[in-house]
Amino acid sequence: MAPALALGLLLGLLGDPGGATKVLHSLRYLHVVVSEPSPGIPQFMDIGYLDGIPFVRYDSERGRAEPLMQWIKDGVKPEYWIWGPRPMLTVYGCDFLSNGSVRASHQIGYDGRDHISFDLGFRRFVPADSAAEITRRRWEQELNGVEMWTNYLNHICPKWLQRHIRYGQKELERKESPDVHVSGREEHRTLILSCHVYGFYPNTIAVSWMKGGETLDQETEWGGIVPNSDGTFHTWARIEALLEEREQAWDLRLG
Template identity: 30%
Template sequence: MRHLTVEPLIASLLMMHLHGAAAVTHSLKYFETASSGVTNFPEYVMVGLVDDVEMVHYDSNTRRAEPKQDWMSRITADDPQYWQQQTENSKSNQQLYKADMETLKQRFNQTGGAHIIQLMYGCEWDDETNEVKGYAQDGYDGEDFISFDLKTETFIAPKQQAVITKHKWDNDRAVIERYKNYLTHECPDWGKKYVKYGRSSLMRTELPSVSLLQKTSSSPVSCHATGFYPDRATLFWRKDGEELHEDVDLGEILPNHDGSFQMSADLELSSVAAADWRRYDCVFQLSGVKEDIVTRLDEKEIMTNEEKPAHITFIIIIAAVALLALVIIAVGGVMFHRNRRAKCPPTSDNSSELSEQLNPEPEG
């Protein structure tokens, strides 16, 4: 396996793990993937993330590093050669991965088939305390291969095939110092630059609309939050102010078409008496926002698409038809009496005269 490249190819991942007024934690993260024997997939891909937002991308098909966010283009004002340098670094890594792939296939006694190497590395730092945490780990064919422990300054080899690499790197102080310097100094330094370039976009927050949903009266009640940004959010149910874990099914954070996010948390209430519903509430927390959004469980506020039972619908239809029939009968009766009165012979002395008018004699 190759050594970690420490040029400023690495981008930043801005993360805000602490809620409310607590200090914001940022992070910088990169993923590199090399493949062999995988059809319709580049041999090498590098992706840089800032705050879980992709900001740089390179693959062996395009053979150039490209900005994925508009604000990343501003970096050329400070470093005109930045993107060219990133492209050259990625091309070099692409070739190194080819050699790594052959080495690993030999160690695992493999000659063909599809194989993948993955490398993930980066750092996290606290804005207030400046505490830094770094990590670097390699995987092969979906399993951990080797990782670097910054605290002990040693490498961890969960696979027997990685032990030879571990021994080699553990005994090479230059390798350890290179990892350590990058993860604790270069990584956060570059990360802070990226955060500065994208601050207006990365630091924005949008609060969601929160609704209570229920498919049927016997289904769990779902607390659904949609339209929030960023995706560093928490949604949970409470009872009497205490967070619930039992009878709660927490869904994943999913993207909306407009770039915002949505999530839901379902609460099973089949064993809860209706009188106790008022003891429950749903809480939404967004990183960087001080105030929580609290939605109390109220049956009147639950939206549902449950249809009325068939027998009730049938009764309503029958009643409506009966009512319509009564109306028709009543109207028919009135018209009948009006027509009858109009056709009956008058009882006045002018009856013969009227009769002649209605039934005139034919002309001669």
């Protein structure tokens, strides 16, 4: 799987569903297989994320699961660490939403493109192209995949999400204020204003550029909210303006 696709799948599934309903907590597992491994890039890697923060990792070079957060090391029983390779290129998991419901998802990419996903509501696999029809038929007819993923997404995943919330409750309840850096540069007779926001937790943040008190969301380009190695997040927002607008009252809003 191409790194960009893997990251895109993960970030897309970590976001809010939109509207007034918000994601309270999320559990995701990212499995990546590469066809040409090299030193430092294992053939297989498996990472678990709680609320967007990596907390456990398995890869084919180490050959064992390892905790990335102290709370998971302290909370689970020894048998939790007996992991084996899982030969799929996939992101799957579930969310607890603010309206009391649970949202679950399962998506697979192959060779840098979307391949197949599982529609939990209709209990069926949805191929992205004709090549994925082979995968769909095999999973539905030979592997009993519909029942397996329906049970996992409806029951097993929410149960483990609740456990992980309990294990990491102290970590999840902490608050870290963002460190904000603003810069500007001229490029091809255009003024480019950039805002980088570092070290915040939790990952619910909105960054907006403003001019003269008006919010310019349609003109703003945003980066994804990405986890740092210390358990915090970073993001950025950029906007282009005319050079003659440089003296106007530009401002930022964080929410």
